[in-house]
Amino acid sequence: MVRVACNKKLKSFTLQEMVVVLLITTIVVGMAFSVLRLVQNQMGGISAIYTTKTKVNKLQQSLWIDFDKYETIYVDALNHKILFSNELEERWYRFIGGQFIRDSTLQVSYTSLQGYFENKKVAHGTIDALAITTGKDTGAQQIFVYKVNTPTVYLNKKHE
Numbered sequence: 001m002v003r004v005a006c007n008k009k010l011k012s013f014t015l016q017e018m019v020v021v022l023l024i025t026t027i028v029v030g031m032a033f034s035v036l037r038l039v040q041n042q043m044g045g046i047s048a049i050y051t052t053k054t055k056v057n058k059l060q061q062s063l064w065i066d067f068d069k070y071e072t073i074y075v076d077a078l079n080h081k082i083l084f085s086n087e088l089e090e091r092w093y094r095f096i097g098g099q100f101i102r103d104s105t106l107q108v109s110y111t112s113l114q115g116y117f118e119n120k121k122v123a124h125g126t127i128d129a130l131a132i133t134t135g136k137d138t139g140a141q142q143i144f145v146y147k148v149n150t151p152t153v154y155l156n157k158k159h160e
Contacts, residue, residue, distance in 0.1 A: 052138050059100065059108045060143045063130065066091055067147040075115045077124045082115075100132060109135030116146075 013021075067073065070084035070091065080096040094101045101107045111134070115127035129146035 055106070055108055056134055056138050056141050056143070059102070059106055059132075060145065062102055062106060063143065063145040067130075067145050071150060071152060073127050073130075073147070075122060075124055075127050082127075082130070098135065109137055111135055111140065118149075 066084045069086070071086045072084070074083040074085070075081075076083060080094055082093040082095070084091040084093075091102075095110065095113055098109050098111070099107050100110045100113065110132050112132065114131045115122045116129035116131070117125065117127050119129075128149050129144070132143040134141045134143065
């Protein structure tokens with residue numbers, strides 16, 4: 001009978017080496033998730049700022065289009081409205097409770113709203129320019145829109 005010696009050692013990791021690897025892996029994965037959370041927070045902030053700026057830009061663009069499209073612009077301070085009109089149609093903007101609203105689709109908070117006609121402040125009546133300061137939630141941005149008056153505007157102004 002021949003005896004075979006079994007003194008061969010298998011190459012493997014010790015328990016301590018495995019624990020160290022698991023610990024290092026846990027630390028690296030934890031750091032990766034922390035960085036991911038910071039990036040997500042930053043992207044959320046950027047998204048909120050973009051949404052706010054887009055809303056104000058949409059209002060400004062809408063006002064420029066309406067100032068160009070409509071011949072008569074009339075501020076009705078008693079009813080908190082601005083009326084844009086021409087021979088074919090009308091459009092209303094409302095300003096009430098610190099909100100400047102067009103239809104129900106566009107709403108921007110404001111802190112200051114001032115109408116002008118011929119470079120003079122107008123609280124009630126025909127205007128040819130409008131200055132709005134948006135609220136703090138929209139970055140207190142300045143919007144100023146104006147139009148060049150036609151002779152019809154001056155004729156209508158005499159009848160006010």
